[in-house]
Amino acid sequence: MTPEKDPNPCRVIGVLDDGVASLSATALAHLRTADVVIGGARTLALLRHEFKPQARLHDLGGQLKAVPGWVRAAREAHLACVVLATGDPLCHGIAPYLAQHLCVQALDILPNLSTLQLACARIGLAWQEARIVSVHGPDAGEWALGSPPGHGLYALAQALRGERRLLVLTSPANSPDRIARLLLAEGLGDDYQMAVAENLLQPEERLHTELSPAQAATMRFAELNVVLLWRLRAAPQPPCLGLPDSAYEQRQPDKGLITKQEVRAVSLARLQLRPASRVWDIGAGSGSVGLEAARLCRRGHVWAIEKNEADHAIASRNHARAGLSNYSLQLGRAPEGLADWPDPDAVFIGGSGGELAELIALVLQRLRPGGHLVMNFVTLENLATATAALQAASTQAAPGSLVWDVLQLQAARSKPILHMHRMAAENPVWLVCARRAHPEEALHD
16 A cells, blocks of 8 residues: 655755756755755755745754754644755665654655765776665774774774675765775785775866775875775685684693684584674683684674783784684783673683682673573582572572573594594583573563
């Protein structure tokens, strides 16, 4: 059933930087008869000669939250209202925001070409399979390996790992040169080529094609620009789970501060990870569990902590080789520093500095409903401490809200002996696993 059309919708009109020349006859007619015109200062100035003399103008710069109210007031007064947007209002533009705060039927959207389409046309780059990313977030400074999700370049860093082509809507702070430095920081300087389109449809229009990130990193660009990125070589496709122990650097000469492959696989399975899970890795060691968790949680993030400086350095090098942008590692002794981390969906404890009972209590307080805690132990003392802490927490919690169990794993690996093979046993490992139930589950129980 087709929804009934609104007799006086707000027209959301896409405009390009050549002003009137970019508008259709229909869009221009709506603009010239509008009683209320809302837009950014630059767009209002660009089209100022087209407004009727008595039109009321609203500059939306820094006042985005006020726009739905302005539109609502205009429509209630039966005034013709126009909102001016850049390019296609539905592509990282204002139209979805207005639809959310008003309703779709209250809007009549007249899109224009996106500046990204124009940039692709200028250099002849097919864009139907490209990923569009906006870096219009707050200025969080230069990108560094392991930057958290709140960084304005985080979405781009994530997309770089899996996409062949990227179209980037920049901001004055997150400029093309900063994007180039992100590529270099992530070790992708030789993997991508860049193009920058400046001042499209203006007399000062300029194209920089086939830039290497190293070149772009030291250049300066006009404030109005878009960035195109395309891969020169295919992205590596490592296994998501179960990498061999030899794939990770480990402490020398006493190799072994690593969760072994078999135990790692079962531990990750018990964490019940999802694509967007937020994961804590406490006592990261070589980083193997947290790094594989990051591969499994492509839309999530892993926060890891390691107290030993030498092991922290090893985990950092493993991270650099892993090709992951959703992993943050810090040097510290848990629980210090955990207060700044978001509540987790999954927590792995591979080591503690003697504060195990306190750490378990803290994790159970912070674990999100439905979340899982997995701990690995090789000593009877730590096993006893962990089970006692979980038993005490179960007693204090609502019935059915915390469930836990212990699993013992002992693998044996074949080793050559003369022209035959024998089985050599690995040390036994205890996996202590707990799950915080959803409130409705506990109530049902």
